[in-house]
Each structure stands twice: as C-alpha cells, then as structure tokens.
Amino acid sequence: MKKLFLVPVVAGAVFIAACGGSQTKEESAETAETATEQPAAPAANIPGLDTVAVSNELALEGNDLMKYNKTLFRVKAGQPVKLTFHNAGEMPKESMGHNVVILQPGTDLPAFGGEAIKAPDAEYIPATFASSIIAHTKLLGPGETDTIEFTLEAGVYPFLCSFPGHYGVMQGKIVAE
Known part of the structure; x- marks a missing residue:
C-alpha cells in the first residue's frame, strides 16, 4: 500500500x-x-597577471620547441610599446621560422591561423585579417631579432606566431591598463 x-x-x-x-x-x-x-573585466580573470610588472619595453624569445619564453605582459594603455623579439632557435627559417603578431581583442585565432598558412609569400601574415592585426615582427630565422612599436588602448590583446602550425602553442596575451 x-x-x-x-x-x-x-x-x-x-x-x-x-x-x-x-x-x-x-x-x-x-x-x-x-x-x-555590461563591460566585462577580462584582465581580472587572467591567472598570474598580478605577478607581472607593468612595462612598455617588452623582450620576447621564440625557440625550436615552438614556445615563447613569456606568454603574459602588462603595459600602460595609450603609451608607446616597444617589443623586441628574438628567435633563439637553431633550425632554419624555412622549417622553424618565428614571428610575433599582435591582434585585436576578439580575433578568431584558429581562423587567423588557417588564413596565415595560405600566405607564405607575405611571411604568413594574411591580408584577409589586415584589420585585426595591430603590429607584427618579420618572420625570423635562427639568431635573428626584430623590434616593433605600437600603442594599445585598454584591453586584452592576443599575440601569436603565424608560422604554419605554431599559432596553437605559440601564443600569449598583452594586457593594456
């Protein structure tokens, strides 16, 4: 029952x-x-941001393991940023070239990487994403260095290496405050 x-x-x-x-x-x-x-505070959710000093002079290296030595930077918004990139690898540029491409917030990174593969004559900088690119270094071979300057408004900006197959592992963020 x-x-x-x-x-x-x-x-x-x-x-x-x-x-x-x-x-x-x-x-x-x-x-x-x-x-x-409602504006979000995307920088507040980035792990380790509080341990990174604010500097508008950035030094970055890429290597044959397809890694940047740093993946997070903090800069002062509205002021010039100087980024010096060095390819610390030993493999030839044709098989392991590296660069740094700073992109607008919200850029579709997989789509960018897919288009970059189609642009070997432009050092893998796709013209179809020109409006998303803030600045980029040259594609560097072993031991080469390039310096670029740019200014960022407040926000979180992704950066990556556009050499084929690298964008998935060689990326980071620049937080402009």
Whole structure:
C-alpha cells in the first residue's frame, strides 16, 4: 500500500518541477542583451597577471620547441610599446621560422591561423585579417631579432606566431591598463 501512495506523490513532484522556470523568449533575449551591455573585466580573470610588472619595453624569445619564453605582459594603455623579439632557435627559417603578431581583442585565432598558412609569400601574415592585426615582427630565422612599436588602448590583446602550425602553442596575451 505504501508503494501505491508513493507513485502518485513522485509523479506529482516531477510534474510541478517541470512546470516551474517558465521564461519567455523575450525575457531570455533581454537577459542576454543586458549581459552583453555590461563591460566585462577580462584582465581580472587572467591567472598570474598580478605577478607581472607593468612595462612598455617588452623582450620576447621564440625557440625550436615552438614556445615563447613569456606568454603574459602588462603595459600602460595609450603609451608607446616597444617589443623586441628574438628567435633563439637553431633550425632554419624555412622549417622553424618565428614571428610575433599582435591582434585585436576578439580575433578568431584558429581562423587567423588557417588564413596565415595560405600566405607564405607575405611571411604568413594574411591580408584577409589586415584589420585585426595591430603590429607584427618579420618572420625570423635562427639568431635573428626584430623590434616593433605600437600603442594599445585598454584591453586584452592576443599575440601569436603565424608560422604554419605554431599559432596553437605559440601564443600569449598583452594586457593594456
């Protein structure tokens, strides 16, 4: 008899739970709009940011292991930034060239990497993403160094190596505050 009583109670609880939480599509859209209107603080969520000193003179190296020696920088927004990049590797430029490309926030990195592969004559800097590129170094061979200068407004800017296959592992962020 207890089992017969329990079945309708459980069924009723499931029915009541299923009826709750009714939210119209309009309410959902309003919530989504409100969420996108509020500026986020993306830099606040970057692990290790508080351990990085603010400097507008940046030194970066790339190597034959397809790694940058640093992946996070902090700079003062609105002031010139000088980035010196050195290819510390020993492999030939044709098989292990490196560069640094600073991109606009929100750039689709996999799409950028896919287009970069198609641009060997432009040192893997895709013209189709010209509006997303803030600055870039030359494609460097072993022992070579290049320096670039640029200015960033407040935000979080991705940087990467555009040599084929490198963008997935050779990337980092510059936080302008």
